[in-house]
Amino acid sequence: xxxxxxxxxxxxxxxxLSPGIKVLVDIVQKIGDVVVVAPDKPQSGQGHAITLEYPLxxxxxxxxxxxxxxxxxxxxxxCVKLAKNxxxxxxxxxxxxxxxxxxxxxxxxxxxxxxMSAAMEASLEGINSxxxxxxxxxxxxxxxxxxxxxxxxxxxxLQKCILPSKLINVNIPVGEITGIKVCRQAKGVWVExxxxxxxxxxxxxxxxxxxxxxxxxxxxxxxxxxxxxxxSIVPSHHDLTHYPSIESLDYLEKIEL
Amino acid sequence: xxxxxxxxxxxxxxxxLSPGIKVLVDIVQKIGDVVVVAPDKPQSGQGHAITLEYPLxxxxxxxxxxxxxxxxxxxxxxCVKLAKNxxxxxxxxxxxxxxxxxxxxxxxxxxxxxxMSAAMEASLEGINSxxxxxxxxxxxxxxxxxxxxxxxxxxxxLQKCILPSKLINVNIPVGEITGIKVCRQAKGVWVExxxxxxxxxxxxxxxxxxxxxxxxxxxxxxxxxxxxxxxSIVPSHHDLTHYPSIESLDYLEKIEL
Numbered sequence: 386x387x388x389x390x391x392x393x394x395x396x397x398x399x400x401x402l403s404p405g406i407k408v409l410v411d412i413v414q415k416i417g418d419v420v421v422v423a424p425d426k427p428q429s430g431q432g433h434a435i436t437l438e439y440p441l442x443x444x445x446x447x448x449x450x451x452x453x454x455x456x457x458x459x460x461x462x463x464c465v466k467l468a469k470n471x472x473x474x475x476x477x478x479x480x481x482x483x484x485x486x487x488x489x490x491x492x493x494x495x496x497x498x499x500x501m502s503a504a505m506e507a508s509l510e511g512i513n514s515x516x517x518x519x520x521x522x523x524x525x526x527x528x529x530x531x532x533x534x535x536x537x538x539x540x541x542x543l544q545k546c547i548l549p550s551k552l553i554n555v556n557i558p559v560g561e562i563t564g565i566k567v568c569r570q571a572k573g574v575w576v577e578x579x580x581x582x583x584x585x586x587x588x589x590x591x592x593x594x595x596x597x598x599x600x601x602x603x604x605x606x607x608x609x610x611x612x613x614x615x616x617s618i619v620p621s622h623h624d625l626t627h628y629p630s631i632e633s634l635d636y637l638e639k640i641e642l
Numbered sequence: 643x644x645x646x647x648x649x650x651x652x653x654x655x656x657x658x659l660s661p662g663i664k665v666l667v668d669i670v671q672k673i674g675d676v677v678v679v680a681p682d683k684p685q686s687g688q689g690h691a692i693t694l695e696y697p698l699x700x701x702x703x704x705x706x707x708x709x710x711x712x713x714x715x716x717x718x719x720x721c722v723k724l725a726k727n728x729x730x731x732x733x734x735x736x737x738x739x740x741x742x743x744x745x746x747x748x749x750x751x752x753x754x755x756x757x758m759s760a761a762m763e764a765s766l767e768g769i770n771s772x773x774x775x776x777x778x779x780x781x782x783x784x785x786x787x788x789x790x791x792x793x794x795x796x797x798x799x800l801q802k803c804i805l806p807s808k809l810i811n812v813n814i815p816v817g818e819i820t821g822i823k824v825c826r827q828a829k830g831v832w833v834e835x836x837x838x839x840x841x842x843x844x845x846x847x848x849x850x851x852x853x854x855x856x857x858x859x860x861x862x863x864x865x866x867x868x869x870x871x872x873x874s875i876v877p878s879h880h881d882l883t884h885y886p887s888i889e890s891l892d893y894l895e896k897i898e899l
Contacts, residue, residue: 433689
């Protein structure tokens, strides 16, 4: 009996040269037929940006032994669109995995994250999609502890095929892993600080930095799970409607001119 | 009796020179104390992108008579962050309005839209925020029909102050306006087509284009409201958790190594 191997698309936002994507490719190449399409440079914080005003470049590269791989000049979402339309020519994709991101995409970071936006783009196309992030920002991060869990999550998702919203946001804590919690996105906010300075030509500039502020002390959210050493898994989706508000906005329907 | 005028932040994604933002500034300057911070160039499709790898520039401009205005080198979300932190130095902002976008941000377009992402960024900060979009892509669009409705919506939101999710996505149809519907985001998907060509230096490139495919025939969504001549208002938010899925992902919590 021949069983068809699943077709798996790999992408990220840290760029095709980042250590995190290498770890992810090593995991999935044992599981399925893999195609890699990832940005040719770091694209952190690109959110769901797409490239409309410029042409996109796609270059075949030989970075992962035996794996069809391309670097793309665009955003993570562009990578998914090009993978689907140009490289795979609308062949079925069984799974899209994005990451492993260097740094957290828990809480509201999902909104800014190119890693998660790439996975969301695939999920919009009906493809089961997983974004993986490891809470160590360093490019020298040691992913050893993550690997068996990532492998197990991918196996389970492919086998059970239960992802009603087609998308999960997986964040992995540093250190010993207690287990896995399926939970909701924590409330939080970035408190920006802009470094103000003068450039060599005498012009002022502002450089964004900031601290994440976490004010959601309930026990059922992803940040709390991570604090307690759990891998957090948040089922996510692209319907941004705030359903509980619909009725309370009646007053806007009553506007008459 | 002196009543404090509301402080209103105006931004967009089509750039500070676009006709749509001029119309919006003209409307809100009758209502409140206005500050404009908008991109110095078109930023359509920038989604929730932020600029981390480069410095940002901010330049005071004199485009709107008597209104404090700045053009910014970054994305629409960068504009909101700079407005809040640098220009208004964390003063209270009573309302953020974004647009008027040239073209629809209904259905899933909210995800790709810089206009809506800017409004969402303000809502993340607890500011009542409204994104306005007009379903005419032309820079020669005639906004006359929109103006009284936009004015009335802004007045109502400022007066009633009922926006539980802090964010609404307002889309305005072309032609005669039947009324206003508060509704949910329609399901839909972009079907991309990439124009493949060879550049003058002999290298291949891909240029993204596409058609929007709308397969949500229910009557309670924004695209249907717009088809029927209504202004659609979708209360929106940044919690991407798909709550109904949490229980069905039990199988992932059971993973043991």
